[in-house]
Amino acid sequence: MQSDSATLAKAVEIRTRDGMRLFHRDWGQGRPMVFVHSWAMSSAMWAYQVAHLSEQGFRCIAYDRRGHGRSDPTSRGFDIDTLADDLAAVIDQLGLEDVTLVGHSMGCGEIVRYLTRHGSRRVAKVVLLAPVTPCVLAKEDNPFGAPMTYFEELREAWRTDFPKWIDDNKAPFVTSETSPQMVEWLVDQLRETPVPVAIAANKAMVNADLRADLGEIDRPMLILHGDKDASAPLDLTGRITAQGVTGSVLKVYDGAPHGLFVTHMDEVNRDILAFAA
Template identity: 55%
Template sequence: MVEQNIDTPAAPAKAEVGPASDPGRRPAQGARSKPRPAPGPFVEARDGAHLFRRDWGAGQPVLFLSGWALTGEMWAYQMLDLVDQGLRCVAYDRRGHGRSSDPGRGYEYDTLADDLAAVLEQLDLREVTLVGHSMSGGEIARYLSRHGAGRIARAVFLAPTTPMLLRAADNPDGLDPLLIDQVRAAMRADYPRWLDDNAPPFFVADTSPAMREWVKHQMLQCSMKALIDCNRASVEADFRDDLRRITVPTLVLHGDRDASAPLALTGARTAALIPDSRLVVYEGAPHGLFITHRERVSRDLVAFARS
């Protein structure tokens, strides 16, 4: 496999246009002076939603955020590997996903970033390595721009959908809005069938049928409200300004056969916008590289968490 390393790159000129914001973006509320302890396996979000979390091992903390429609279980293999290396691993299910509550609201990035803040505060995690896949790269970027890096030591973007997916005047290479509407219509009509139809490019040819079913099972645990709203948020958000404001060392891992988040549109531009970043390209890797290249992902995470 081939690595392409980009250290402290300059942002592309065309990405410099316009401030980044979600519609209705609001300032963050002040953090609690004394974090409340998380009750059992759940963390309570600021609006009362309950977020299911897994918390394994001891040592320096690594906090995992799941991709669109996936749960914290997606990180099981990486968490086992990192726990074996003496790290503490925490993962939680996004609201409306897996075992977390489904409030039917809060699927825009400001609230999702506040959910991440609640997990960090209630578990009192510090010197954290944040790891996010796909749409959760936006949660990391929005958390850091909204809440600051006081608890965060470093960040990893795995196959991110940042900085901006949708086509616009200042993002001419983005996705066609009409195509996105067609995709959402297909999901609303028959989501299980949509998953089956779109599974092949997420994996590689030798990914076992059982592993594919395991991933599909997780994605079927996402509520339709969360599914559609999170898709809309991840496609329509603009994180260019958020990414420029990240101050912690950042690693971007991305496959050059990613059909869901093409490298040139997402991972390469994400690394170019973050001041202290490094891009590592996995040759032949698809969007599901946490499965298809799981041993290499684990090695890179361990090395970076200890850097």
């Protein structure tokens, strides 16, 4: 039976500093885990992590980023600082302490900036899956990024036919063994994201430069990354992130793509559990 405090926490309506309502899912009891989803998806993507970990003595909270899923529709407030503030709103308004933060892809950047912008007092540990950190945009001092023209061409493709782009690019996100039904479930989340939101979120991700943030992180960090990740190549993101965070642990999954949270869910769930416990 849930305690009164847990019941009250689940009833909280989370509001951002600028009044956006953030939808969240809240399962289980115990030490909290907060899940931050990927670009153009929703909290639903964490279904198979939450189903497992909430049965292992953790309270699992996953929220929809502003403009995504069932959160208030908007294309404003898409910069890394505001998105980090939204994560802070989730943690603060639910009264969470001793939190394990879990992010995937773009969500990892929001976690990193949260830690440097709001501090780590409420955080125990951090898990990053296939991070796009620390900086995906090429600059004079950042040869590991892609040129701005690459991202501009992507956004133009989304403006003209987002569903086609999704269909054309879904194969590398998973493996050949992934069921068609699972792929369609993932694709549906992308299709449901409004095009202006997808573009705004991408701009927030591309414009974020978190290289200086990495050295300030003072919590244990586990990075899980596949060596077949076409969206966030391991050597350009995961390895550099691990090198920048003192004491972090990088675990590389052989053959894993960007969507390792479903393609390698048993390993991912097992590693998050062992690290958080």
